[in-house]
Amino acid sequence: MLDKEEAQDRGEEFWYGGKVTRRRLVGWSAASAGVLGATMLVPAPWRAAFGQAKPYRIGTLQPLSGAAAAGGKTALVGTQMAVDRINKSGGINGRPVELIVADYESKPDVGRRKAEKLVVEDKIDVHEGGFLSNVCLACMPVFEEYKIVNMIGVCLDTTITTSKCSRYTFRPFDYAPAQAVAFTPFLVGKMGKKWHIAYADYAWGQSTRDAYAEEIKKAGGQVVGTTGIPLGTADMTPFLSKITGDFDGLFGIFFGKDGVTVGNQAFDLGLTRRYKWAGDGAIAESTNLPALGRKIEGFVGINRYIPVLDAPLNTAAHKKFFEEAVARLKQIDPSGPLPDRYVQSNFEAMNALKMGMEKSGFRGREDTAKLIEALEGLEMKEGDDFPQGDKTLRKDDHQAFLREFIFDIKDGKHRIVEVVPKEKAMFAPACKFAST
C-alpha cells in the first residue's frame, strides 16, 4: 500500500508532468480552427435556386438540448418543412428564406441571449418559433425592443396574448381559454355534470385549470375538487389515490411524460374505470401513445391537431403534410412517430408569416409596422399552407382562433368524436398593448 506522501508525488507527476505543452496547445487550437473554418465554407442550400437574391433571414429559437429537447426537435421539423416548401415554390416575394436556428438548451437565460444574438448579430428580419412559455415570455421584450415580429410556434401560456401581450408577438394557434370554451359543452352535456380536475401544478396547469373551472361552472356543471401534482412527479400515486368521492368525471391537465405518468397511474388505481376520463389533448399526444398502450383507451380529449386522415382532415393538403411530416420525423426518431400539434403549429406559423410578408410587401425590419398591420385580422384558409383548417388571427390580442377536435382513443389511435368550429371556440380578448 502506498503511503500518503508517495501517492501525492505520483499524483503530481501525473497531473503536472508537462503533458500540455505550448506546442500541443497551439496544434490543437489550429486543428479546431480548421474544422470550424471548413464548416463555414459550405454554401447555403438555397443559393443554387435563387442566385444573388437577398434572402429573408428568419430566426427560430428552439430547445434542441436540455429538458425539452425532444419536443423542440419535433417543433423544428414543422418549421423546416415550411421553409423548404417556401424555398421550393419561389420563396417569399421572390426572395429565399434563410432559416437561422438557435438552440436555447431549454433555459430562459440562454434563450434570452440567443434571441439577442439572432436580433443583433444575425440581423434576422422576423422570428418564428419558441417552445417553452417561460422562454417565450423572457424573449418577448427583446423582439419588442428591436421591433421585430415574433410568430410563436408552440408556447401555450395564456398570458402571452392576455396580460403580457405584445404588439410584436402573434400566436397563430389556440390557447387554454379557447379550448375550454370549445370542450366544456361536450364535457358537461355528454359526459357528466360533476368534475374533479387533476393538473400539473405550475403556471400552465393552473391557468388551464382556472379556465376549465370557469367554463364548467358557466355551462351548469360543477368542479367538486382539484388536485395539483408537481411537474415531473414520477410517482403520482400519493396524489391520485386521494381522488375519491361523488363526481362523474376526472379531467387531466398534463403534457409530455407527465401525461404518460398520469395516464398509466390513474388506470392502475382504477380511476379511469370508476370515472369518465377526459383532459387536455396533450396527455394523449401521438408521441405518448406507445408508452400509454391500452391504458389510455377511452380517454376523451381536445386538441387543435390530431394525426388522422378521417373527415374533415381527409383533405389532399393534410395528406401531403402528414406524409412529409412522418418521413421527416422518422429521420430524427427511427420509431417513426406521427406528427403532433408542435409540428403542425410551427409549420403553419411560418406560413402565416409568409402570408403576412407577401400581403404587406415586407422588405425587411423597416417594414415591421406594415407586417403587423397585415397580420392583424389575417384570415388563413384551409389548404397546403394551413392543413389544420381555417383560422383567424384576432387584431385585438394577436391570438388565433381555429377549429378544435374532440377525440377519443380507440384501439390505440385517435378517433374524431366531434369538430368544434372556430366560431364556437372564441374567447373575449384581454389584452392591452403598450403604446409604442
Add this chain to the structure above:
Amino acid sequence: MSARRVVVYWTAFSVILALLIVAPLVLPEFWRRFLTEILIWGLLAMSSDILIGYAGMVSFGHSAFFGLGMYGAAAALLLVKPPDLWLAILYGLIAAAGVAAFVAYFATRLRDIYFAITTLIFSQIFYVIIFTWTEVTGGENGLTFGRPALAIPGLFSVPFTSETLHWFVLAVVTASYLALRRITQSPFGMVLQSIRENEARTRAIGYPIERYKIAAVMLSGLFAGLAGVLYAIQNRFAAPDFVFFLISGEVVIFNVIGGIGTLVGPIVGAAFFLLLREGFSRFFTEYYLIPVGLIFIAMVIFMPQGLLGFMRRWLNQ
C-alpha cells in the same frame, strides 16, 4: 507579497480594468451585452469562491441566493413606481441575505458532502416554492419588469444604455472584488482558510468555527444576491430556473475551470465557459454541449488547478 509582485499585480489589474472600461466602446452590440453578462456570472462565481476556495465548503445552494436576489429586485421594480435602482439592490440584498442566514444556520452544522447536499436541498425547496406559487412569483413563467433608470436622487436620472449598464456592472463587480480580496486577506479570511485546512485544529485553537462558517455563507450569499440583482436589471426578468440547482452546478464548474481560491479565477472560468459555449453553439447547434463537455473533462484532467493556475505554471516554465 513582495514589492515587485505588488507592482505587477496592480499594473495588471489596472490594464484589465481599463480594457473592460473601453470594451463597450469598441465591441459590437451583442458582445457588449455578453461581456456585461459574463461579469455578472463572474460575480456569482466569485461569491461562491469564498466558500469553495477559502472555507473549503462546496455549496450547491448558490442558485437560491442568486435567484432570491433576482426576485427581491423584481419585487422592488414591480411594486415601487417609478422603478428605483437602489431600492432594487436593497430588496435583492435583503432577500438574498435572509435566505443565506436561513440556509447558513442549518447547513453549517454539517461538513463536506453533507453540507453540499443540504445546500442543494435548500435551493430545491426555494425552487419548488417559487415554481408553484404562481400568484406571487409568476410560477414557471417568472416575472418581467422594466429596467430602472441610473439615478442618484437629487443629482441625475438617466435611462441605462448598454454602455452605461456595462460600466455600472463593472463598477459593482470591481468594488465587490476589492472588498472580497480585502476580506479574504483579513484575519477573518485567514480563519476561513484555516478551517479549510484543518477544522479540528482551528476549533482547538479557540475559534468559534460555526460562527465563522455562518458569516462566510452569509457573505457569499450576499454577493451572489448582488449578482442576481444585476442580472435582473440587465435582462428585465426573473425566472425559477435561476433558483434551480443546475445554476449552482455551473457556478462550481466556473470555479473549477478558472481556479478555486483565487477570486479572479472564477470570473475567468465564467468567461471561458460562456464564450466556449457561445462559440461552439454557432457551429454545432444542439450538439455544441458535447465539445464543451469534452473540453471541460480535458481541463479537469490536464489543468486541475484551473486556467489561472495553468497560466501561472506556463509563464514560469
